[in-house]
Amino acid sequence: MDAITSLLTLLKLQRGDTGVIARIDGHGPVKQRLAEMGFTKGATVGLAHTAPFGNPRTYLVRGYRISLRNEDADKVILESYAGVPGSGRDA
Amino acid sequence: MDVKVSASSITKTVTVALLGNPNIGKATLFQQLSGGHHQDVRFPGADVRMEVGIVHHAGMRMRVVDLPGIYSLSSTTPDEIICRDFIMLDKPDVVINVLDAGNLERNLFLTTQLIEMGVPRVYALNMSDEAHMRGMRFNMEALSMKLGGPIIETVARFRRGVEEMLDAVVDTIESARKYHNVAIAYDDHLEEAIEGVQQLVKELHPETMSAGHARWLAIKALEGDKVVLRRESEHESLVTAIEDKCRDIVRMHGDDAAVLLADGRYGYITGLIQQTVEMTGALRHVNITDMVDNLLLHRVFGLPLFLAALWLMFQATFTVGQYPMAWLDTGVVWLGDTLTAILPAGLTRDLIVDGIIGGVGGILIFLPNIMILFLFIAFFETTGYMARAAFLMDQVMHSIGLHGKAFIPLIMGFGCNVPAIMATRAIESRRDRLLCILIAPFMSCSARLPVYVLFAGVFFADWAGTVVFGMHVAGVAVALGAALMLRTVLFRGEGDAFVMELPPYRLPTIRSLIMHMWDKAVHFLRKIAGVVFVGSIIIWFLQAFPRDVELSRDYVAERAAVVAAAAAPEVQRAALTQLKNAEARELQKERYLGQIGIAVQPVFESLGFNWQTTISLMTGMVAKEIVVSTFGVLYNVGGDVDAGNDSLRAALAGAMPPLTALAFMVFTLLYMPCLATIAAIRREAGTWGWAAFSIVLSLALAWLMALFVIMVGGLFA
Known part of the structure; x- marks a missing residue:
C-alpha cells in the first residue's frame, strides 16, 4: 500500500451513503472492540443518524445499528464508497 | 442410608x-x-x-x-x-x-x-x-x-x-452426545500462530491436555486474555513466549492478533449464513425502527422529546400515583385507629401503632409512586429508548468527561442506586466506571421520592410535580458537576470509546412490564419488611425512652384547670390540644432521640434544620425511606394534631418555612448513600476506601448545596 493521499473514513459518509471497510487505524482495546462488533475488513457500513450536536453518529453494519463517536469513526478507513445520487455531495 | x-x-x-x-x-x-x-x-x-x-x-x-x-x-x-x-x-x-x-x-x-x-x-x-x-x-x-x-x-x-x-x-x-467438535478455521498465518502457541501451552503444561482445550487457551492468549493462562499454569515463561508470538503477528500482518481473530470469526460466520439462511422476498419492508428514529433521534427535536419524556415520567409518578396513595393512606390510618381502639393503652400499643404502623405504613403508602416510576424505566429499557437516550446525551456527557454509556446507569439510578451501580459493569475502562459509580448516588432514587412527595405536597402544593421533577434535575446537575470536578482532580486523561448498539424498537408485552414492575415492588416490600421495620422499631424505642422525665410544667394540673374553667367547648378543646402538643414536644426533646438530635443539630444550624429534621436525616442514613417514617414517628407522638391522614402534613407545615423545606429536600437528595448502596459501591469499586470517599464527598456536597439554597433563597425573601 502506498502513502495515503486522502483518507476516506467513516466520518466522510453522508446519510444514506455506504462504504466498504479497508482497515482500522491504531491499536488497542477500541480497535479490538470495533472488530468484535463487526467492523472488519470487507464489511459494508452506512450512516443512519447523527446526534444533535453532530457527535456521536449511528451506523448500520452487519444488519444492526451501532453508534460511534467521531474520533473513533475516523479511524475506520474505507476502501470504496457509494454515494446516493442527489444527496448533495459533490463527488 | x-x-x-x-x-x-x-x-x-x-x-x-x-x-x-x-x-x-x-x-x-x-x-x-x-x-x-x-x-x-x-x-x-x-x-x-x-x-x-x-x-x-x-x-x-x-x-x-x-x-x-x-x-x-x-x-x-x-x-x-x-x-x-x-x-x-x-x-x-x-x-x-x-x-x-x-x-x-x-x-x-x-x-x-x-x-x-x-x-x-x-x-x-x-x-x-x-x-x-x-x-x-x-x-x-x-x-x-x-x-x-x-x-x-x-x-x-x-x-x-x-x-x-x-x-x-x-x-x-x-x-451426553459430543456436540462440540466444531473447529472454526482461520487463515493460514493465524492458524500457524495458534498452533505455535498451542504447542507451547502443551509443552509447558504439567498434565496432559486435550487438543481442544489447548487450542482454546492459545486463542484466548492471542486475544489478550492472560488470566486464563496464568490460571492454567504457573509458567511465566509461557506467558512471555506468547507475548513474543503476538508481537510477531503484529509485525507480520500489521494488525493485532485479536483483530485478525475477529476477522476470521466474521469470515466463518458470513460463510455459515450463506449456507444456512435464505432471504425470500420482503427484503424491502417498511422499517419501523428507522421511522421512529427519524423522529426520536431528530437533530432538533430529539433532545426536547427526551426531556419531555422524563418530565412526563415524573409528572405521572406524582399525579397518577396520588390516588392509590390516598387509598393506602386511608387503610393505614384505619388500621392504626382500629388497633388503638382494640389494644389496651400502654407501651405495646404505642410500639405497634406509633412505631411499626407509623413507620412502615408511612413508607408503604409510597409504593404506588415507586411502581409507576419503575414501570416507566422498564418501558424505556425494554423498548430500546434507553440506548437512544445515551446516544442523544453522549456529547453532553463527554464534554464533562463522562462516557455516554454512563447515562444508562444514571437513569436507572432514578429507580434504585444499587442496580445502577451494578449496571456500570457495561463500561469498559475502570476509570470511567469508577467515576460513574461515585456520581450514581446523586441520582435521586425512588427511596428519596417519598420525601419530595411529602414536602412538595406540603410546601409547594401548586407545582408539586414540577418540584419533584426539579429535584431529579438537580440530582443530575450535581452528578454531572461532581463528575467534572473528579475528572479534573482525580481521574485525568482519556476516557473510553463510545461503542453502543441501538437495538430495534420493540413493544414489550404487558405481561413482561407487569412482571418487571412486580419484581421491583417485591424488592421494595422486602426492604420495608426488613430495614424499615427494624429501623422504625429502633427509632420508636429511642423516642419512647427514657420514660420518666422531668417536665417544666405540670401538664396534668394545667389540663385540670382548663377543664375547670368551663369555657365554651371549642375554646376548651383548642386549649387542651395546645397543651397536649406542648407536652409532646417537650417529651420528645427529653427522650434519647431528642437528645441526640439536639446534640448534632448545631451542625445544621446555618441550614435552619430543627432537631426533628436532624434526627430524620440521621436515621435516613440506613435507608432514605426511613426519613419520612421518622417524621411520621416524631410528629405523631402528640396524636390528634389533626386526626387522621393529614396529621403529618399539618405538623410539617408549621415546623419550618418553605425555604428550609427546599434546603432539606436538597440535603436529602445528596447526602450519603444508603447502606445497601454503600455495600454496592464497595463491591463494584473493589475497596472500602472508595465507599468512604463516596460518603465524605456526598456529605460535603449536600451541606454546601443546602447552604447555597438557603443563601440564594434568602436574596429573594
Whole structure:
C-alpha cells in the first residue's frame, strides 16, 4: 500500500451513503472492540443518524445499528464508497 | 442410608446457563422459564451473585442462571469476565446460547467463542417470528451441524418453542452426545500462530491436555486474555513466549492478533449464513425502527422529546400515583385507629401503632409512586429508548468527561442506586466506571421520592410535580458537576470509546412490564419488611425512652384547670390540644432521640434544620425511606394534631418555612448513600476506601448545596 493521499473514513459518509471497510487505524482495546462488533475488513457500513450536536453518529453494519463517536469513526478507513445520487455531495 | 428412595423420585439437578448478546430477549426467556420466581445465588467460580430460576422438565430439575448480556467473551469488560469464569469454573451442564434470529451475524460472534470453549450447548433462535416476517428462512439442520448443538426456533415473549428447547437441554445432558467438535478455521498465518502457541501451552503444561482445550487457551492468549493462562499454569515463561508470538503477528500482518481473530470469526460466520439462511422476498419492508428514529433521534427535536419524556415520567409518578396513595393512606390510618381502639393503652400499643404502623405504613403508602416510576424505566429499557437516550446525551456527557454509556446507569439510578451501580459493569475502562459509580448516588432514587412527595405536597402544593421533577434535575446537575470536578482532580486523561448498539424498537408485552414492575415492588416490600421495620422499631424505642422525665410544667394540673374553667367547648378543646402538643414536644426533646438530635443539630444550624429534621436525616442514613417514617414517628407522638391522614402534613407545615423545606429536600437528595448502596459501591469499586470517599464527598456536597439554597433563597425573601 502506498502513502495515503486522502483518507476516506467513516466520518466522510453522508446519510444514506455506504462504504466498504479497508482497515482500522491504531491499536488497542477500541480497535479490538470495533472488530468484535463487526467492523472488519470487507464489511459494508452506512450512516443512519447523527446526534444533535453532530457527535456521536449511528451506523448500520452487519444488519444492526451501532453508534460511534467521531474520533473513533475516523479511524475506520474505507476502501470504496457509494454515494446516493442527489444527496448533495459533490463527488 | 436409612431412608430408601425409589429411583423414580430422584430428580437430577443440573445447571443451565443463559448466554447471549444484550437486547435479544434473553431476560424475557429467563422470565418465562423462572415464572418470575428467582433467587440470588452466589457461585464460587465467578464469585458473583446471579439470578437463578428453577425449572422442572422431563424429570430433571434445572437451575437456570441468567448470565449478563455480552457481545464477546474476550474478557475486556467485567461482565465478560463473569461469563468466562462462570462457564469455565462453575461448569454449567449446558449453556443455552440465545440468538436474535434477525441479527444472526453479530450474534454468532459470541457463539464462535463459545464453541471454542468446548462446552455442551443448545441454541435458542429467538425472535424468529420477526425474522420470518422479514422473509428469512433458516435451514435448522445445517445450522445445528455447523454450530455443534441442537437449535430451536423460539419466540420468548409468547413462550413459543420453549418446551422444545428444554427437551433439547434434557436430551443433550442425558445422551451426553459430543456436540462440540466444531473447529472454526482461520487463515493460514493465524492458524500457524495458534498452533505455535498451542504447542507451547502443551509443552509447558504439567498434565496432559486435550487438543481442544489447548487450542482454546492459545486463542484466548492471542486475544489478550492472560488470566486464563496464568490460571492454567504457573509458567511465566509461557506467558512471555506468547507475548513474543503476538508481537510477531503484529509485525507480520500489521494488525493485532485479536483483530485478525475477529476477522476470521466474521469470515466463518458470513460463510455459515450463506449456507444456512435464505432471504425470500420482503427484503424491502417498511422499517419501523428507522421511522421512529427519524423522529426520536431528530437533530432538533430529539433532545426536547427526551426531556419531555422524563418530565412526563415524573409528572405521572406524582399525579397518577396520588390516588392509590390516598387509598393506602386511608387503610393505614384505619388500621392504626382500629388497633388503638382494640389494644389496651400502654407501651405495646404505642410500639405497634406509633412505631411499626407509623413507620412502615408511612413508607408503604409510597409504593404506588415507586411502581409507576419503575414501570416507566422498564418501558424505556425494554423498548430500546434507553440506548437512544445515551446516544442523544453522549456529547453532553463527554464534554464533562463522562462516557455516554454512563447515562444508562444514571437513569436507572432514578429507580434504585444499587442496580445502577451494578449496571456500570457495561463500561469498559475502570476509570470511567469508577467515576460513574461515585456520581450514581446523586441520582435521586425512588427511596428519596417519598420525601419530595411529602414536602412538595406540603410546601409547594401548586407545582408539586414540577418540584419533584426539579429535584431529579438537580440530582443530575450535581452528578454531572461532581463528575467534572473528579475528572479534573482525580481521574485525568482519556476516557473510553463510545461503542453502543441501538437495538430495534420493540413493544414489550404487558405481561413482561407487569412482571418487571412486580419484581421491583417485591424488592421494595422486602426492604420495608426488613430495614424499615427494624429501623422504625429502633427509632420508636429511642423516642419512647427514657420514660420518666422531668417536665417544666405540670401538664396534668394545667389540663385540670382548663377543664375547670368551663369555657365554651371549642375554646376548651383548642386549649387542651395546645397543651397536649406542648407536652409532646417537650417529651420528645427529653427522650434519647431528642437528645441526640439536639446534640448534632448545631451542625445544621446555618441550614435552619430543627432537631426533628436532624434526627430524620440521621436515621435516613440506613435507608432514605426511613426519613419520612421518622417524621411520621416524631410528629405523631402528640396524636390528634389533626386526626387522621393529614396529621403529618399539618405538623410539617408549621415546623419550618418553605425555604428550609427546599434546603432539606436538597440535603436529602445528596447526602450519603444508603447502606445497601454503600455495600454496592464497595463491591463494584473493589475497596472500602472508595465507599468512604463516596460518603465524605456526598456529605460535603449536600451541606454546601443546602447552604447555597438557603443563601440564594434568602436574596429573594
